[in-house]
Amino acid sequence: MAISGDVLRDFSPEVVGEFHVLAVDDSFVDRKVIERLLKFTSCKVTVVESGTRALQYLGLDGDTSSIGFDGVKVNMIMTDYSMPGMTGYELLKKIKESSVFREIPVVVMSSENILTRIDSCLEEGAEEFLLKPVKLSDVKRLTDFILRGEGKQVGGKRSQKRSRSDDFVSSLSTSCSSCDLSSPSPSEISSKKSRL
Numbered sequence: 001m002a003i004s005g006d007v008l009r010d011f012s013p014e015v016v017g018e019f020h021v022l023a024v025d026d027s028f029v030d031r032k033v034i035e036r037l038l039k040f041t042s043c044k045v046t047v048v049e050s051g052t053r054a055l056q057y058l059g060l061d062g063d064t065s066s067i068g069f070d071g072v073k074v075n076m077i078m079t080d081y082s083m084p085g086m087t088g089y090e091l092l093k094k095i096k097e098s099s100v101f102r103e104i105p106v107v108v109m110s111s112e113n114i115l116t117r118i119d120s121c122l123e124e125g126a127e128e129f130l131l132k133p134v135k136l137s138d139v140k141r142l143t144d145f146i147l148r149g150e151g152k153q154v155g156g157k158r159s160q161k162r163s164r165s166d167d168f169v170s171s172l173s174t175s176c177s178s179c180d181l182s183s184p185s186p187s188e189i190s191s192k193k194s195r196l
Contacts, residue, residue, distance in 0.1 A: 019143060024054045024080060038078075105127035
């Protein structure tokens, strides 16, 4: 749910109809890949080639001839980070500043694994930061997560965003499923010392 002043707007697929994703990427090839992956998961997809075009599509560019909210029903926005003109980070900030669209999950994608970039996007409100090439499993996980409405209650509003600690615990349990993470007993420590 998104709150715009006193007006309550629901972006859930049950209200909107089908799950609609706005994909933003300056690379034609990457746009086609994202579009196909999303369509494979039964999403309606709108692709645009820049942050400026995305703002125009959402009606956030200040132009009265733009489509605007009444003509747009978007459940998620996926944007590339590195684009000429307006970066994905700048687009994210504009969306999160909007009283109408701030509750829509935004996923930032990049082929560069730069931790400061990832952290700034997550701190600014990105739902997720994906490394390219984006895989079908990434898209399915995101759409399933959002469709299930999983999230945490934050200040009276439902937040779709997963916490980074959830991701850490989840990745730790996945990558270390065969690891023994329990603390060794004193007898185990002494037996290991005696073998040295």
